Amino acid sequence: MLPRRLALVTAPQAGEAFGSWPDRMAWFNRCPPGVMAELFGLGLRGPSADLRPRTFGVRANDAVCDAVYAAADVTALATERMHLTVFDQGPLVLSEVLAAGDTAARATAGSGWVEVYGSRTCPLCLLSSGGVWPLWWKLACAGVCPVHEVVLLDRCPSCRCVLRWGGMRPRVLSNASRRAPMSCASMVGRRPCPQWLPMVRARSAPPGVAGLQQRWLEIACGRVRPVLGGVEVSRAEWFAAYRACVVLVRLGLPGVLGRLRGAPAWWRRVLMGEREVRGLSRARFGWGPASAEAATVFLAVVMPVLEAANARELGQCLMPLVRAAADAGGLGAKPLSQVAVPAVFARAVATQMPVNRRMPSPW
Structure with missing residues (x-):
């Protein structure tokens, strides 16, 4: 040869x-x-x-x-x-x-x-x-x-x-x-x-999101060992948690936006439009962001959650996502059943399930 x-x-x-x-x-x-x-x-x-x-x-x-x-x-x-x-x-x-x-x-x-x-x-x-x-x-x-x-x-x-x-x-x-x-x-x-x-004129990214994207890339490329809730996890587990958060945000729309502190008005336009593109079927809720704008919003919402310093803080950061999805009735179909999240993430979600009423597990 x-x-x-x-x-x-x-x-x-x-x-x-x-x-x-x-x-x-x-x-x-x-x-x-x-x-x-x-x-x-x-x-x-x-x-x-x-x-x-x-x-x-x-x-x-x-x-x-x-x-x-x-x-x-x-x-x-x-x-x-x-x-x-x-x-x-x-x-x-x-x-x-x-x-x-x-x-x-x-x-x-x-x-x-x-x-x-x-x-x-x-x-x-x-x-x-x-x-x-x-x-x-x-x-x-x-x-x-x-x-x-x-x-x-x-x-x-x-x-x-x-x-x-x-x-x-x-x-x-x-x-x-x-x-x-x-x-x-x-x-x-x-x-x-x-x-x-x-x-083509590029639009400036929201403050701080470029840094979030860089940290996401470091984990995606295997240059950084991911940590979730103070526990070292594999890349597959960390990204499974990221997927789960994306699903929870979609399930909680539009109510979740009112629970996120400091959420700008344009997030609603982007996320509601993205949910329409992805459709309301169970299968499409598991797909990735449909646009760069939607990916930007998910980075801004999800990365601070996954960067929580310990399990207790992780649960607190997950609270608006889990509660909004539960209030919208989105957990009954077990939307996360195909997502193999790590145990620390599953426990953090469980701690935020609404009390005083029967609510099915998202798994």
Whole structure:
């Protein structure tokens, strides 16, 4: 096997998404992304020759790693770090992502806790990096850029589509059209949207939320051992608690907003709109934030709860979420039955269940 096959190679950047790197390679080589994928030897073969596998960007197998190494001299470890597997048993459960991929022909933007096909973005980061799309921008909890302290952009102001979304066929890597790394590039008809994203004005994030997003990222990337209520827990347990808090907030709307001290008026608009998008079905209540704005609000609400210093403080922080969900009658269907929260979190929730009346456990 030759160690290198392509003459013009741009090195992947730390934290870059796998889909972003071939896009940049294709742009510099002046060819469509589907052609670049073939040059990489990724072997896109399905119902049509331009259809990427459902594991594309999610999990790298040996064949993908070997093909990328042969084409671009990029190691298997570097290739694996560009895939969503780095977030497995943390903000993502990989088996759930792959199971959702089974219905890729009817793909839905932002289902679950990750944007498999599209992405959010910080226009300022995109400009300064020359078109690098970090992997964490795909996560549903990506709301704020910690560097520039702006709310991430999730939809194009021109075409109104999710950024880098493939239109009606999101799994297609076009063999006909090029797409600039700093453009929206969602498929509108037969052509990618040309909106130049660095021209879009980013909105300033609420004070302090950029720091919350940075601490969330430190745990998501495994750089910090998470602590919950004064007890060390695994990444999977910490993010299960985060999911549970998101569900409790949704169940308690709109009454929960009156229980949160200092909640600004715009939170109601964002969260009520987000709940409408996610629907009232039990399944969708377990999905991640539907927009960067909603992710920003959830960060502001949930992170202070999970950063409680001890179990007693954790229970007190959970009180408005649990009581509002109980008052709204949202706990009867056991909405947290599929969320494997740690024992310290379950006990804290139990201490805040309303007294003097029968109330079913959320589990």
